[in-house]
Amino acid sequence: MINDQSQNHLITKSQFPRCVILAAGASTRLRPLTDSKPKCLLEVGGKALLERTIENVLDAGVKEIAIVIGYRGEMIREFVKRRFPQIHIRFILNPDYTETNNACSLLLAKRFLENKEGNVGSNLLLLDSDILFSSKLLPIFLSSPLQDCIAVRVSGEHNEEEIRVKADGYGNIVFLGKETQLNETYGESIGIELFSVETTAHLFTILEQRVRSGVGRTEFYEASFQEMINHGTQLKAIDVSAFPAIEIDTVEDLQLAERMNIV
Numbered sequence: 001m002i003n004d005q006s007q008n009h010l011i012t013k014s015q016f017p018r019c020v021i022l023a024a025g026a027s028t029r030l031r032p033l034t035d036s037k038p039k040c041l042l043e044v045g046g047k048a049l050l051e052r053t054i055e056n057v058l059d060a061g062v063k064e065i066a067i068v069i070g071y072r073g074e075m076i077r078e079f080v081k082r083r084f085p086q087i088h089i090r091f092i093l094n095p096d097y098t099e100t101n102n103a104c105s106l107l108l109a110k111r112f113l114e115n116k117e118g119n120v121g122s123n124l125l126l127l128d129s130d131i132l133f134s135s136k137l138l139p140i141f142l143s144s145p146l147q148d149c150i151a152v153r154v155s156g157e158h159n160e161e162e163i164r165v166k167a168d169g170y171g172n173i174v175f176l177g178k179e180t181q182l183n184e185t186y187g188e189s190i191g192i193e194l195f196s197v198e199t200t201a202h203l204f205t206i207l208e209q210r211v212r213s214g215v216g217r218t219e220f221y222e223a224s225f226q227e228m229i230n231h232g233t234q235l236k237a238i239d240v241s242a243f244p245a246i247e248i249d250t251v252e253d254l255q256l257a258e259r260m261n262i263v
Contacts, residue, residue, distance in 0.1 A: 018066070018122040020068065020125070021066070033251065044258055053131065133243065150173060150193050152190065162178070163177060187239065244260055245262070
């Protein structure tokens with residue numbers, strides 16, 4: 001369990017991660033709310049999900065941000081430029097968002113993370129754009145002394161809709177995905193990850209191989225996480241249950257988020 005004591009070494013191992021926010025999907029399960037706007041621009045408590053996410057990222061000390069867009073991408077671009085006029089945020093278009101999944105969107109962000117030599121040169125903070133989460137979560141998550149972390153909600157009930165995490169007794173993730181049995185679930189992956197330079201490079205190698213083979217075009221990026229684990233990469237499950245968070249996929253999720261009053 002992460003607690004506020006880790007504030008004492010805020011953002012040490014991840015001094016300057018670059019942040020990728022995935023916001024390309026059409027979010028059909030939220031129709032008709034998403035007929036005219038992307039899910040990340042839906043409001044909770046009078047403020048858009050994406051605006052809250054960017055504020056949380058900036059407040060945590062992360063200044064380099066890229067957003068992968070697709071559905072209603074120009075609306076996202078215009079909104080962000082209007083709300084954050086002083087912040088340079090890169091936009092990466094996934095033109096095939098109707099035919100691909102978030103693994104493909106993530107792969108498109110590779111160049112954003114490369115150095116002048118064309119190699120991955122930055123730690124990666126990865127976020128889905130449909131999460132409402134406490135502003136206290138990221139500073140604590142980034143301050144963890146552990147390498148290669150996935151934020152996991154351990155407490156509470158778990159269901160078939162979640163990306164579920166199975167971990168060993170040391171907090172190492174053994175398996176993650178919707179195929180994990182509920183009775184073996186350690187917690188839910190909430191859609192926030194932090195990877196070292198080396199692991200990020202490995203991740204993009206796997207993503208590229210899977211997308212080129214065809215299977216990766218329509219799968220979630222967790223399939224590439226799992227392949228990394230199978231190859232021996234150690235990914236740690238970080239319990240962030242102390243900080244409220246919810247992934248919004250349905251109207252019911254949106255209504256619950258309003259009741260949670262997350263700040």
